[in-house]
Amino acid sequence: MSQSCFADCLFILFGATGDLSKRKLIPALYKLIEDKKLCHFAIIGTALEPIDQQVILERSKPFIQNFKQDIWDKLVQSFYYYPMDFYHGTMYNNLKPLVAEVERKHNLTGNRILYFATMPQHFPTITKFLLESNLVNNQHTTSPWTRLVYEKPFGQDTQTSQALNNFLNQAFTEEQIFRIDHYLGKELVGNIALARFTNRIFEPLWNKDHIESVHISINETLGVELRGGYYDEYGQLKDMIQSHMLQLLALTAMESPGELTAHNIRNAKAAVLNSVVIDDVVLGQYEGYKQEQFVNPNSTTDTFCALRLFINNARWQGVPFYLVTGKKLDRKETTIELRFKKVKCLLTYCPSEPNALIFKIHPDDGIYLRLNSKIPSSTVEVAPITMDFCHSCLFGPNTPEAYETLLADVIRGDQAAFIRADEVEASWRIVDTIANKNYTLHPYAQASQGPVMLKSLYLPSKEEV
Amino acid sequence: MSQSCFADCLFILFGATGDLSKRKLIPALYKLIEDKKLCHFAIIGTALEPIDQQVILERSKPFIQNFKQDIWDKLVQSFYYYPMDFYHGTMYNNLKPLVAEVERKHNLTGNRILYFATMPQHFPTITKFLLESNLVNNQHTTSPWTRLVYEKPFGQDTQTSQALNNFLNQAFTEEQIFRIDHYLGKELVGNIALARFTNRIFEPLWNKDHIESVHISINETLGVELRGGYYDEYGQLKDMIQSHMLQLLALTAMESPGELTAHNIRNAKAAVLNSVVIDDVVLGQYEGYKQEQFVNPNSTTDTFCALRLFINNARWQGVPFYLVTGKKLDRKETTIELRFKKVKCLLTYCPSEPNALIFKIHPDDGIYLRLNSKIPSSTVEVAPITMDFCHSCLFGPNTPEAYETLLADVIRGDQAAFIRADEVEASWRIVDTIANKNYTLHPYAQASQGPVMLKSLYLPSKEEV
Numbered sequence: 001m002s003q004s005c006f007a008d009c010l011f012i013l014f015g016a017t018g019d020l021s022k023r024k025l026i027p028a029l030y031k032l033i034e035d036k037k038l039c040h041f042a043i044i045g046t047a048l049e050p051i052d053q054q055v056i057l058e059r060s061k062p063f064i065q066n067f068k069q070d071i072w073d074k075l076v077q078s079f080y081y082y083p084m085d086f087y088h089g090t091m092y093n094n095l096k097p098l099v100a101e102v103e104r105k106h107n108l109t110g111n112r113i114l115y116f117a118t119m120p121q122h123f124p125t126i127t128k129f130l131l132e133s134n135l136v137n138n139q140h141t142t143s144p145w146t147r148l149v150y151e152k153p154f155g156q157d158t159q160t161s162q163a164l165n166n167f168l169n170q171a172f173t174e175e176q177i178f179r180i181d182h183y184l185g186k187e188l189v190g191n192i193a194l195a196r197f198t199n200r201i202f203e204p205l206w207n208k209d210h211i212e213s214v215h216i217s218i219n220e221t222l223g224v225e226l227r228g229g230y231y232d233e234y235g236q237l238k239d240m241i242q243s244h245m246l247q248l249l250a251l252t253a254m255e256s257p258g259e260l261t262a263h264n265i266r267n268a269k270a271a272v273l274n275s276v277v278i279d280d281v282v283l284g285q286y287e288g289y290k291q292e293q294f295v296n297p298n299s300t301t302d303t304f305c306a307l308r309l310f311i312n313n314a315r316w317q318g319v320p321f322y323l324v325t326g327k328k329l330d331r332k333e334t335t336i337e338l339r340f341k342k343v344k345c346l347l348t349y350c351p352s353e354p355n356a357l358i359f360k361i362h363p364d365d366g367i368y369l370r371l372n373s374k375i376p377s378s379t380v381e382v383a384p385i386t387m388d389f390c391h392s393c394l395f396g397p398n399t400p401e402a403y404e405t406l407l408a409d410v411i412r413g414d415q416a417a418f419i420r421a422d423e424v425e426a427s428w429r430i431v432d433t434i435a436n437k438n439y440t441l442h443p444y445a446q447a448s449q450g451p452v453m454l455k456s457l458y459l460p461s462k463e464e465v
Numbered sequence: 466m467s468q469s470c471f472a473d474c475l476f477i478l479f480g481a482t483g484d485l486s487k488r489k490l491i492p493a494l495y496k497l498i499e500d501k502k503l504c505h506f507a508i509i510g511t512a513l514e515p516i517d518q519q520v521i522l523e524r525s526k527p528f529i530q531n532f533k534q535d536i537w538d539k540l541v542q543s544f545y546y547y548p549m550d551f552y553h554g555t556m557y558n559n560l561k562p563l564v565a566e567v568e569r570k571h572n573l574t575g576n577r578i579l580y581f582a583t584m585p586q587h588f589p590t591i592t593k594f595l596l597e598s599n600l601v602n603n604q605h606t607t608s609p610w611t612r613l614v615y616e617k618p619f620g621q622d623t624q625t626s627q628a629l630n631n632f633l634n635q636a637f638t639e640e641q642i643f644r645i646d647h648y649l650g651k652e653l654v655g656n657i658a659l660a661r662f663t664n665r666i667f668e669p670l671w672n673k674d675h676i677e678s679v680h681i682s683i684n685e686t687l688g689v690e691l692r693g694g695y696y697d698e699y700g701q702l703k704d705m706i707q708s709h710m711l712q713l714l715a716l717t718a719m720e721s722p723g724e725l726t727a728h729n730i731r732n733a734k735a736a737v738l739n740s741v742v743i744d745d746v747v748l749g750q751y752e753g754y755k756q757e758q759f760v761n762p763n764s765t766t767d768t769f770c771a772l773r774l775f776i777n778n779a780r781w782q783g784v785p786f787y788l789v790t791g792k793k794l795d796r797k798e799t800t801i802e803l804r805f806k807k808v809k810c811l812l813t814y815c816p817s818e819p820n821a822l823i824f825k826i827h828p829d830d831g832i833y834l835r836l837n838s839k840i841p842s843s844t845v846e847v848a849p850i851t852m853d854f855c856h857s858c859l860f861g862p863n864t865p866e867a868y869e870t871l872l873a874d875v876i877r878g879d880q881a882a883f884i885r886a887d888e889v890e891a892s893w894r895i896v897d898t899i900a901n902k903n904y905t906l907h908p909y910a911q912a913s914q915g916p917v918m919l920k921s922l923y924l925p926s927k928e929e930v
Contacts, residue, residue, distance in 0.1 A: 191839045198816045198837040198847050200805040204675060205666055260814065340665040351663045369834065369852055372663040374656045382663050387834055387852035 006032075006411045007143075008040035008108045010099065012135075014126055015117035016045025016081060017056060020151065024182075025117060026060040026075075028403035034071045037408060042078045042106040044098065046086075053081035078106065086118070086126050092133035099135065110144030112136065113410055119230070120153050124167060131171050138171045149178040149410055152243045153234065154419070157435075158428040165421040178410050179424060183244040184251075184417040185402030185409075188361045192251050192336065193260060195359075195367060202357070203256070205340070207315045212354060215337040216248050218325040221447070222332075223286065224303070228294030235301040237283070240325045242431045246273060247419065249321060252336055253311050262416040266423060273426035275312045279320070281434055282306040284442045284451035286328040300441055303327045304450045307434070308457050322457065328446040334362035353384040471497075471876045472608075473505035473573045475564065477600075479591055480582035481510025481546060482521060485616065489647075490582060491525040491540075493868035499536045502873060507543045507571040509563065511551075518546035543571065551583070551591050557598035564600065575609030577601065578875055584695070585618050589632060596636050603636045614643040614875055617708045618699065619884070622900075623893040630886040643875050644889060648709040649716075649882040650867030650874075653826045657716050657801065658725060660824075660832060667822070668721070670805070672780045677819060680802040681713050683790040686912070687797075688751065689768070693759030700766040702748070705790045707896045711738060712884065714786060717801055718776050727881035731888060738891035740777045744785070746899055747771040749907045749916035751793040765906055768792045769915045772899070773922050787922065793911040799827035814839075818849040 011029070015021060032038035045056060057079060061067065082098055084091035103110065114136060116123055127148070130136045137146040148168075155161025168177055183189055196202045205211070218240060224231045231239065250269035257264035284304030290297050304326030311321065340355040351372040358368040369387040409417055442451035476494070480486060497503035510521060522544060526532065547563055549556035568575065579601060581588055592613070595601045602611040613633075620626025633642055648654055661667045670676070683705055689696045696704060715734035722729035749769030755762050769791030776786065805820040816837040823833040834852040874882055907916035 187839070194814060194839045194847060195836070198808055198814055199820050200675065200808050201666075201670055201820045201822075201834075201836075203808075204669060210665065210669060343663055343665050343668075355664050355666045357666075367836075367838070367852075369666075371660070371666075371832075373832070374652070374659045382659060387832075 005039035009111040011043040011113050013045045013115045017047040017049045020117045022059050024403040027063045031404045042102045044080045046082045046084050050083045092129045112146045115149045154424050158432045161428045179419040182402045185406035188365045208319045212341045213339050214321045216323050219329045219333045220327045223328045228292045232295045236305040242427050245323045246427045266420045270422045277310045280308040281439045282453050283439045284444045330447050351382050470504035474576040476508040476578050478510045478580045482512040482514045485582045487524050489868040492528045496869045507567045509545045511547045515548045557594045577611045580614045619889050623897045626893045644884040647867040650871035653830045673784045677806045678804050679786045681788050684794045684798045685792045688793045693757045697760045697766050701770040707892050710788045711892045731885045735887045742775045745773045746904045747918050748904045749909045791915050795912050814847050816847050
């Protein structure tokens with residue numbers, strides 16, 4: 001990133017008293033100020049709660065690294081809080097004079113970012129009132145621009161996501177809409193396509209001729225914690241597969257997009273999502289889930305979801321992709337592993353493990369390559385070795401947080417890391433296909449690897465695509 | 466290696482008082498005793514010098530790691546010294562009773578290894594007298610077997626190497642003849658073929674479609690030291706290119722040999738050597754070389770040799786191979802680097818360096834892969850990163866010395882790491898082609914990278930093959 005300031009803008013943050021704002025968004029804004037990217041700006045936070053604006057900011061302090069008073073002061077001087085009920089249209093009209101005053105006071109030119117960090121069911125209502133009150137400049141993509149940022153989940157199924165897209169696309173151009181998935185802001189995720197396309201050795205191997213299987217895993221150790229109310233209506237399939245995991249799949253499996261523009265990348269990702277064929281599914285629920293706070297005692301919500309799927313195109317014909325994610329598992333780890341085909345044995349040189357290229361996204365950012373090497377002094381044995389490239393080791397611990405990267409992208413108008421309408425809908429179609437089949441829900445022990453049935457997923461597939 | 470004993474055998478070591486015996490062979494025998502590989506054996510050392518046998522062994526003590534008195538005692542109890550003039554036939558007849566006595570005393574069954582650690586000009590004479598005195602069982606490849614080990618250089622040019630091969634092949638089968646090149650005993654060299662053929666990700670890339678150029682370098686910081694007399698008659702082309710470097714080239718460039726048998730590997734290496742087309746040559750001599758001890762003051766011997774060559778087959782069509790080696794250079798390093806083709810720039814993502822797979826043979830054994838990765842927080846830059854696999858880090862510092870591995874191979878009768886007659890002759894043909902062209906000899910400063918003319922070698926080639 002260059003050291004020059006971004007364009008001026010006003011953030012209007014819906015859900016300013018929520019957890020996301022506290023832990024991620026306000027610290028990310030602080031960091032952009034510190035990095036001298038955010039120079040001319042102001043923030044109006046809104047939420048239902050009547051609360052002093054200083055209190056809101058104070059809550060974020062523990063989440064700021066390398067606190068500096070002068071940076072903090074800049075944030076405080078540019079932050080305004082306006083309590084409002086999102087369902088009262090008049091409140092939006094009252095918000096207008098504040099917006100005008102803040103923009104005048106901070107010499108802003110009218111660029112606005114509307115950030116929806118609220119419960120997803122409020123998205124349509126807030127958007128509708130914003131339009132009616134003329135707080136947003138619809139169809140304005142150039143100066144002054146208006147951009148809308150929606151947190152996930154975007155819709156609850158194919159129908160609701162389509163309805164929301166249709167509603168938004170009538171009022172706004174797709175260039176104004178930023179559907180966020182914070183996984184796409186993570187350094188290593190941004191690096192998957194770059195690693196593949198800037199390294200001459202990877203792309204020739206990135207297909208069915210060389211790859212045996214692809215494994216995408218997001219393993220969590222936590223349960224639903226305080227999110228039981230929201231979570232119980234979604235479950236792992238709709239909360240994790242629909243968003244993060246299908247995006248990781250799309251990024252990993254996409255065709256070469258040519259130049260890495262937002263348009264090209266999103267075309268390539270949508271093509272993958274539209275070619276997914278679900279082959280087998282294992283759903284699970286951890287023991288004790290029904291006793292969690294805010295969870296229905298008779299809940300049939302999945303807290304574990306594993307898929308075997310195929311991508312019905314020439315590149316991936318016959319290569320199984322395994323997507324596995326769950327809560328209360330034995331380890332916290334997010335990885336993408338491309339497992340290469342085995343080689344035939346050369347006399348006694350029989351590699352025990354196939355080669356693999358592994359992107360570790362959590363807890364350690366890094367790229368790993370599993371190879372085989374001769375064991376010294378042995379003439380007969382080959383052992384697996386791992387070459388690694390630790391991101392934080394090489395580039396230092398100052399890797400930006402996902403939200404810092406994503407907010408910077410919004411201000412700069414770069415949509416490459418945001419999800420387009422057709423991608424969201426394709427993802428929901430995949431998820432609905434699974435949800436509608438009523439797969440058996442298998443119980444599993446906490447701190448385990450998931451349901452024992454998971455093993456069946458790795459047996460030869462039922463139907464070859 | 467298993468822990469069981471090798472077959473019993475008697476070593477007859479010609480040149481027992483020389484540097485190679487002192488520094489490498491005796492310590493290697495010690496190590497094989499320590500490792501319980503060499504259990505039933507005896508050693509008869511011979512050389513011109515009348516000297517006490519204990520003195521010879523004492524000289525090797527400083528070169529033994531982790532000295533243990535009980536192992537040393539076993540070596541002392543099995544070592545005999547017999548001073549002789551290699552040019553006196555009667556001496557060989559006098560050697561016979563000693564051999565018989567030692568074999569009887571140590572319960573040996575008649576397996577014999579004749580090790581030629583002498584000046585190469587003595588090879589034919591010693592071999593002839595051994596045959597005449599019936600000290601060697603010609604044509605005996607099974608029990609009891611006779612094996613002959615010849616140090617490099619094997620011949621001085623195509624004609625002399627052919628003559629020596631013809632002479633040996635009349636008396637012995639090729640299975641009895643072990644032409645040694647200690648580079649082939651190094652762990653990493655043995656690993657080149659294994660790395661390629663046991664890793665599914667390398668073999669598909671190992672050709673002209675993906676590789677831009679191959680660079681094989683043996684850089685030395687030392688000069689000729691005390692070897693001026695020998696060296697001045699050979700020079701870098703005949704001393705290093707003919708042996709080590711053309712072998713590294715052959716191992717790197719060979720077609721897949723199928724099963725990794727000695728027969729297959731040596732066929733594949735010979736095919737490479739017979740397909741070499743020399744494209745350009747830069748010879749050099751370091752400043753001050755003519756003043757070195759035992760060197761002709763008007764010497765035109767090369768102490769630096771760099772080649773650009775092509776391999777005239779379908780796999781390597783148009784790919785330049787650079788072989789560079791010299792004395793008194795700025796660093797001590799032996800590497801094989803396969804440099805991959807560049808990728809086209811993706812918007813601003815322009816990798817500055819191409820991918821490379823690097824085998825470091827000296828000073829640090831290891832395999833390196835140079836890749837590109839996104840620089841964190843930068844949206845526009847890609848930086849080269851290196852994944853490495855350090856051999857000694859993973860497998861510990863107990864990697865066997867080359868001679869230990871090679872002596873074990875001789876006792877076990879494994880010829881994979883030894884050079885076959887046709888390989889030697891093909892190498893000499895390549896070297897003679899260059900030697901006969903009388904290339905200009907460029908002076909170069911000590912502790913430099915070689916002659917400035919070296920740069921010209923990397924310009925587009927004169928003739929595409």
